[in-house]
Amino acid sequence: MPRKSHLRLVALFLAAVALSTAGCSSGDKGVQAVGPGPQNVDVPTFSGPWADYFRSAHSTAATDLQRTILSDGKITDQENQEVRNAFVSCMAAFDIDVELQDHDSFKSTTAAGMTDAKYDELSKDCRDRTSGQISGLYFQINRNPENRDEFAIMAECLSRKGLVERSYSAKDYAAAFEQQNFPFDVNDPRSRACSLDPLSREGAIP
Incomplete structure (x- = not known):
């Protein structure tokens, strides 16, 4: 069937x-x-x-x-x-x-x-x-072992990977998330990498 x-x-x-x-x-x-x-x-x-x-x-x-x-x-x-x-x-x-x-x-x-x-x-x-x-x-x-602020670690990761300016903050990301209007391509592999491993723990995530 x-x-x-x-x-x-x-x-x-x-x-x-x-x-x-x-x-x-x-x-x-x-x-x-x-x-x-x-x-x-x-x-x-x-x-x-x-x-x-x-x-x-x-x-x-x-x-x-x-x-x-x-x-x-x-x-x-x-x-x-x-x-x-x-x-x-x-x-x-x-x-x-x-x-x-x-x-x-x-x-x-x-x-x-x-x-x-x-x-x-x-x-x-x-x-x-x-x-x-x-x-x-x-x-x-x-x-996120230490339960750090999600918006902060995402903003830091996106900046580190070059998707946003270095000055991009947790507040900026929180606002973008609320409006679902991001200043980068959410389908970019680097964006997904941040969602999965924002702290760059190098394979620590199962």
Whole structure:
């Protein structure tokens, strides 16, 4: 039977901005919720530059495995791969073949008769029940370990790569991002390189 292909490419910078601007109670910053977690589950005390994000992800985690992985305030390569593999298995149960890609992206194929709306529904459900917020957080931490200001590191990278003037600031980039009107070609490979690795960590990003 003919099959339909899907390609999900994560935009790391856009995801990072979503992380940095999503609000939590008590003024905390945090990742976007995927659904309510169980009642009366103690949230560990987290520390470090990503503590608020771990706290939010833990309090909204959908499974015990997600909470266990998040509980120590770090996500190992093995843990991330475990939940990503679980996502593949979940999708396979619906006759959706998934091929994992770099940077929390994946390719998938479905039966031709499956609608995009149904695919999106199944994909979201599988992600919520397997990787949840873990993979996105994992890649963001590897991309920006100290959780530096996203607009600042992007402006610095774009300047370093010659896409903007050296005087280009975080404020300039924030304004351009809000208006989605950039003084450079967003399809330039150097722009994508900044989105994926703004700190030029030379392959540190998985």
